[in-house]
Every structure is written in structure tokens, then in C-alpha cells.
Amino acid sequence: MSDIEIRDDRQAGRLEAFGSGGGEVVGHIQYFVLESPGHALVPVHTIVEPAHEGQGIAGSLARELYGIAAREDMAVAPLCPYVVKWAERHPDEAPAAAPELLHAAKRWLAAHPEGF
Secondary structure (H helix, E strand, C coil): CCCCCEEEEEECCCCEEECCCCCCCCEHHHEEECCCCCCCCEEEEEEECCHHHCCHHHHHHHHHHHHHHCCCCCCCCCCHHHHHHHHCCCCCCHHHHEEEHHHHHHHHHHHCCCCC
């Protein structure tokens, strides 16, 4: 994997991966914070720039998203297909979200599709 730095821009709802030197965004997870029920991070899209695909960036972003959630005592309710698959492959790092949390995240996204 390339040398990347991951930064959480909570205000923008983006977990961003920066390439060597920290200047260029090479990938990101777009997410929102679901306040009720419970408190959860909800990843919606994972994007890696084409020139940086295949370097493990998306997996690093997913791992960090779950790490942030764990450190902040939050759940993750993944709606992003990539994060869903990553979580299935890493159940020790990615606890499954409760079905009612996933339903609430889907309802919130349907009611607030702007920006996603």
C-alpha cells in the first residue's frame, strides 16, 4: 500500500486519504452522522481516484472509519456497498449494525439525498 495519511473532515462528512506529502486527496469515504436512534457513522460512498486504485486505500479508509467509531463509542451503519463488503470480510474489526439502525440510516438518506 502507498504511504497515505487519513483525515476526518466531520464538518464536510468526508474521511479523506491524502497521498505522499499530504497535498493530494487520493480517496475518500462520504458519510453522515445519524443522531437517532443511537449515534452512528453512515458511510454512503467510497471513492478512490483511478490512478491510485489497487493500493489498499479504500480498505484503509474503511478500517479508519470503524476505528473512529470505536474510539467515539459509535456504531457504523454502512450503506456504501464497498464498506458493506469490507465489513463482511473483517467481522473482528467491523461489528454488524443493528437492523433498526440500518433502516433508520436508509430513511434519513432517502429524506436527505442532497449531497450524496
